[in-house]
Amino acid sequence: MSVPILELVDVTAAYGRIEVLRGVNLSIPRGAVMALLGPNGAGKSTLVKVISGQKESTGGDVHLGGVNVRNADPEELARLGLCTVPEGRSVFPNLTVEENLSLMSYAGVSAEAVLETAYAYFPRLAERRRQLAGTMSGGEQQMLAMSRALASDPALLLLDELSMGLAPLIVDELYDTVQQIAESGVSILCIEQFARTALRVSDYAAVMSGGRVVATGEPDEVLETMSDVILGGAA
Amino acid sequence: MDTFIAYLIPGIFSGAAYAIAASGLVLTYTTTRVFNIAHGAFGMVMSFIFWDFSQKQGLPVWLSLILVLGIVAPLTGFLIQRFIARGLGEAPVSVSLVVTVGLFVGLIGAAQAIWPPEPRFVPPLLADEMGNDKSFPVGETVVTAQQLITVLASIGVAVGLYLLLTRTRIGTAMRASVDNPELLKLYGGKPETVAALSWAIGISLAALGGILLVPVVGLDYYQLTLLVINAYAAAMVGRLKNLPLTFVGAMGLGIADSFALGYIPTDSVFADIRPVIPPLFLFAALVLLPQAQLRIGQVKGIVSAPVPSVPRMVVSGGVFLVVLLAVVSPMSEARLLLVGTAATYAMVMLSLVLLTGYGGHVSLAQLTFAGVGALAYAKLDSPNLYGLLMSALIAVAVGALVALPVLRLTGLYLALSTLAFGVLMDKVVFQNERAFGFGGALEAQRLSFFGNTVETTQAYVMVMGVFFVLVAIGILMLRRGVLGRLLVAMRDSPAACGTLGLDLRWARVGLFGLSAGVAGLAGALFAGLRGTIGAADFQYFNSLPLLLLAVVFGVTSVTGATLGGIGLMLLPVLSGSNPIAGGIVFLIIGFGAVFAGRDPNGLANLLFRLGRVLQARVLDRIDLNLPQLPSTTAFSRTKTPTREVSGGELFDDGYDEEPVPVGAGAASGGVAEPAGPPLAPTDQKGVQ
Amino acid sequence: MALLEVDDVVVQFGGVTAVNHATFEAEAGRVTGLIGPNGAGKTTCFNVISGLQRPTKGKVRFNGKTVTSVPVHRRSKRGMGRTFQRLEAFGSLSVRENVRVALDIHRGIAGVVKPAKADIDGLLERVGIRAYADERADSIPTGTARLLELARCLAGDPRLLLLDEPSSGLDETETDAFGDLLRDLAAEGRGILMVEHDMDLVMGVCDTIRVLDFGEVIAVGDPAAIRADKRVQQAYLGYSDDDEDDVAHPPEAGATDETLVIPVVPANQGATT
Known part of the structure; x- marks a missing residue:
């Protein structure tokens, strides 16, 4: 078997004295889609920040495509082919759609190619190319953010709470896009609170709780665990 | 109509020059969140370099222009961003302001040291052999080539910036960096490069504005530097x-x-308004700003200097007075005046301990409040405790009035409004002959207590010493008491104070008033000491070195204020009549503040630490009340309410939200870290 | 009449709607839980209620009077107290001093003139952090700091407590004790509105639970009813193809295109250009 695209070994991280990650181990095979689930405060977002270089880890190793990239700068990682779509606002609200797209060319693809791919995939963005990104709906903003993954053919796509604050039908649409990106062979780690939505497109799933990965496996098996963790054993 | 055009043309000319400078200021502020108070000072220094190249070295004007605007200025901007401004955008305003004020003062000092005062002539860019500008008639009046070039340059700058920001990827990245620098990194962009570029362009624009204005304004350290108020x-x-x-x-x-120059008759009551149009404009723009929202989840927890116990305060105060008595007894009159001046400055710095050290606000006009107190004392002409009290109260009222119109603002805006106020007071009130009198000499009487006038200067200096000790103890008591806790709470979390029921706006006005009152008291005592006072004693510009010295010596402690007062008094003594030396002193203070400004506990901390080491190692077994420090805050061996951070290491970067242990490097003050997304490692590196 | 009434509140930031016509209430003497997935608008609701955020539309009534335009500090004087999700303890003061400041502020000028003699340590004891009284507030664990914020609120003897994720950072035993404390506080007649993610705690102490999703209240009921509510499960777990009933009858939140596409509000076009 080839080298995993992402491998985390005993990763720890803390805010001051508060330990948020307590030794995370996770491995994503090349070309696979993994859903990372877990309740609020489990450390999912912190883990994304550590992988994307936004937060320094206090211990452990992060291997991207077999290279140890522990505590590399986010801009270096981005140029290495890591495409991170952070939670919340993931576009520049005071830039037009076209300007947002032109900034995606840092990953090594020409600006024209980015525009071409994005508009071909999301005609709605082409209609709004001169509009400020911040004035678009949340779903359209996420489409814009996803264009980066579509256009730049990343080594690994990191999606953090893609669905946050979005209505279910929009979320479904976005996950259709995720599926297509996955089918083109891109490896994806997707952090999601809506377990079922994410599991629909995943090959594997992992559950985090209390700063550790507590379960990994096939999507179906994991869903049971999830219900317990999130709804307090109720659902 | 012709008068109209005759005044419109120079108006458009200066407007164009201000626009060039101001756009540079805006560019650096939006992309890096650092408000460069020293923007004008950079323009001034660059104009001097231009003069040096074109006049002294005799290079052609066009070449000098290219060298300054294309190489020296951008390189300076790049280096400033790399080594000074980096990471400052996330620091509290009190830190970032102090650092750029340090640059401001340091650059003026550098200019004085490199180019000592002498008449220098800078001809217009297209001058003939006689140094006269080309001009073109427009109706009855003329337009000079310089004016034309300036207007064209401003149009060029506007178009250039527009193209850069909208048509290029790096320009787009600059705007993206305004929106969200963290996200830009995830896209693979480099916010640091963007910041360096905007500083390079910003300083170039300051240089261009300065060079275009020099033939009109003249090559002067202060004039050019303060033109930046127009840009603000x-x-x-x-x-x-x-x-x-x-x-x-x-x-x-x-x-x-x-137009004010053209249409307001010089003998009217409004004649005074002309020089204050820029600060009035600034003040009006500030008042019209929208309400600042309370920020949630911000920096909290600052390590302050320890507050001594009450007996310790009293003993230290007593020791201070005894030492003072021993020092002043054999002194000559001239030296006594110096000591008195030091006491005055020290007391003004005490007012900054209250405002900046405890409250976290920055005032750029503290000496102006002292001037208000002095003026009130002299005008009231009742040289007794009542008169002194009234003078201080008048200063309190004025201080509160300054804070009142900008009640809703915080940080940078509040500081800028104090600067505008300082300039206004200086030009309208202090320099008015009805205030300090023509030639700037207003008489003031020495203080008397219940009919007994303090005649000798020796005794008067002792009286000042007593007042200093009383105010210092008062401030320390306040810090220990209800109000002190409240101040700290307001600084740590305004939002929590609000939800607990505190009206922050009025609390802020009260704090400003109280601080102004202490400065006013100092000013009133100073008036009595000197006998005659004038506007020159309270120049608003001098509030800046005062603030810097307070920060360098430690604005969180009374000890720092004492040392700072002595330091500020020594400045003119050190520099003497030699302007180069004076420049170097400014240079040292300015850049001292640039590097020390990140730790508000200042040099006083060195003393506390030294004292602790001494006590721990040498004197631990000897129960002595050692007068290590000539002040009321000799460190206390008893446990103080202040936690000793990271194993007693007070050189902690006190602004960090989490108590992260840091190395013990001097002035290792870190950059404030907002509670939200942590800074990437690169942001912290430039600080060391 | 409920102690707190939130009436049709809308909050928009730029083009994003954080709270969408939220209407709910909290009653005196009862613990009301406000739950919902991330980004559902819970904290924004709290900011509107306590006065830190002006709503784009809608009203907040407290004790029968409209307080929508009343400043933060006056709402506190009228009996509102709140804690913060992202801690707002006074970091450079000790735990005891934190509560003392709250007491001073509550007593106003009187507090300045004559320092309070209230039983601060008793209050710390009550929330269970007496042992930390002399520690600096920025050096204590998160959970403890949250309890400190609660103690600070209680110093003002509020009629309504707004608690934003009060239990995160507490261990199991501490959470149990905290639940008991909440019941006690409610029994004293105070209204408690709590945003919380620990479902065991929510189900254990709340009298009523309101589920917020996309800024709208999608379900109201007692713990048992909420547990059984299909839409609540969807809100938390998302849809799946198995939920055929619900795909056929989607909840109002997702019913029309108008609510799906979040309203477009022109953002500030000015920046730097």
């Missing part, structure tokens, strides 16, 4: 982010200024 005002019209509005503001200001 214009930038504030654009709310520090909108370039077109900044251009509009600059034009409006230039034209208003010119």
Whole structure:
């Protein structure tokens, strides 16, 4: 078997004295889609920040495509082919759609190619190319953010709470896009609170709780665990 | 009509020059969140370099222009961003302001040291052999080539910036960096490169503005530097982010200024208004700013200097007075005046301990409040405790009035409004002959207690010493008491104070008033000491070195204020009549503040630490009340309420939210870390 | 009449709607839980209620009077107290001093003139952090700091407590004790509105639970009813193809295109250009 695209070994991280990650181990095979689930405060977002270089880890190793990239700068990682779509606002609200797209060319693809791919995939963005990104709906903003993954053919796509604050039908649409990106062979780690939505497109799933990965496996098996963790054993 | 045009043309000219400078200020502020108080000072230094190249070295004008605007200025901007401004955007305003004020003072010092005062002539860019500008008639009046070039340059700058920001990827990245620098990194962009570029362009624009104005304004350290107030005002019209509005503001200001010159008769009561149009403009733009929202989840927990116990305060105060008595007894009159001056400055710095050290606000006009106190004392002409009290109360009222119109603002805006106030007071009140009198000599009487006048200077200096000790103890008591806790709470979390029921606006006005009152008291005592006082004693510019020395010596402690007062008094003594030496002193203070400004506990901390080491190692077994420090805050061996951070290491970067242990490097003050997304490692590196 | 009434509140930031016509209430003497997935608008609701955020539309009534435009500090004087999700303890003061400041502020001028003699340590004891009284507030664990914020609120003897994720950072035993404390506080007649993610705690102490999703209240009921509510499960777990009933009858939140596409509000066009 080839080298995993992402491998985390005993990763720890803390805010001051508060330990948020307590030794995370996770491995994503090349070309696979993994859903990372877990309740609020489990450390999912912190883990994304550590992988994307936004937060320094206090211990452990992060291997991207077999290279140890522990505590590399986010801009270096981005140029290495890591495409991170952070939670919340993931576009520049005071830039037009076209300007947002032109900034995606840092990953090594020409600006024209980015525009071409994005508009071909999301005609709605082409209609709004001169509009400020911040004035678009949340779903359209996420489409814009996803264009980066579509256009730049990343080594690994990191999606953090893609669905946050979005209505279910929009979320479904976005996950259709995720599926297509996955089918083109891109490896994806997707952090999601809506377990079922994410599991629909995943090959594997992992559950985090209390700063550790507590379960990994096939999507179906994991869903049971999830219900317990999130709804307090109720659902 | 012709008069109209005759005044409109120079108005447009100065407006265009202000616009160029102001757009540079806005560019650096939006992309890096650092408000460069020293923007004008950079323009001044670059103008001197231009003079040096073109006049002294005799290079052709065009070559000098290219060298300054294309190489020296951008390189300076790049280096400043790399080594000084980096990471400052996330620091509390009290830190970032102090650092750029340090640059301001340091650059003036550098200019004085490199180019000592002498008449220097800078001809217009297209001058003939006689140094006269080319000019073209327009109706009855003329337009000079310099004016034309300036207007064309401003149009060029506007178009150039527009193209850069909208048509290039790096320009787009600059705007993206305004929106969200963290996200830009995830896209693979480099916010640090973007910041360096905007500083390079910003300083170049300051240089261009300065060079264009020099033939009109003259090559002067202060004149050119303070023209930046016009740029602040214009930038504030654009709310520090909108370039077109900044251009509009600059034009409006230039034209208003010119018309005031043309249409207000010199003998009218409004004649005084002309020099204050820029600060008035700035003040108005500030008042019209929208309400600041309470920020949630911000920096909290600052390590302050320890507060001594009450007996310790009293003993230290007593020791201080005894030492003072021993020092002043054999002194000559001239030296006594110096000691008295030091006491005055020290007391003004005490007012900063209250405002900046405890409260976290920055005032750029503290000496002006002292001037108000002095003026009130002299005018009241009742040289007794009542008169002294009234003078202080008048200063309290004025201080509260300054804070009142900008009640809703915080941080940078509040500081800028104090600067505008300082300039206003200086030009309108202090320099008015009805205030300090023609020639700036107003008589003031020495203080008397219940009919007994303090005649000798020796005794008067002792009286000042007593007042200093009383105020110092008062401030320390306040810090220990209800109000002190409240101040700290307001600084740590305004939002929590609000939800617990505190009206922050009035609390802030009260704090400003109280601080102004202490400064006013110092001013009143100073008036009595000197016998005659004038506007020159309270120049608003001198509030800046005062603030810097307070920070360098430690604005969180009374000890720092004492040392700072002595330091500020020594400045003119050290520099003597030699302007180069004076420049070097400014240079040292300025850049001292640039590097020390990140730790508000200042040099006083060194003493506390030294004292602790001494006590721990040598004197631990000897129960002695050692007068290590000539002040009331000799460190206490008893447990103080202040936690000793990271194993007693007070050189902690006190602004960090989490108590992270840091290395013990001096001035290792870190950059404040907002509670939200942590800074990437690169942001912290530039600090060391 | 409920102690707190939130009436049709809308909050928009730029083009994003954080709270969408939220209407709910909290009653005196009862613990009301406000739950919902991330980004559902819970904290924004709290900011509107306590006065830190002006709503784009809608009203907040407290004790029968409209307080929508009343400043933060006056709402506190009228009996509102709140804690913060992202801690707002006074970091450079000790735990005891934190509560003392709250007491001073509550007593106003009187507090300045004559320092309070209230039983601060008793209050710390009550929330269970007496042992930390002399520690600096920025050096204590998160959970403890949250309890400190609660103690600070209680110093003002509020009629309504707004608690934003009060239990995160507490261990199991501490959470149990905290639940008991909440019941006690409610029994004293105070209204408690709590945003919380620990479902065991929510189900254990709340009298009523309101589920917020996309800024709208999608379900109201007692713990048992909420547990059984299909839409609540969807809100938390998302849809799946198995939920055929619900795909056929989607909840109002997702019913029309208008609510799906979040309203477009022109953002500030000015920045730097």
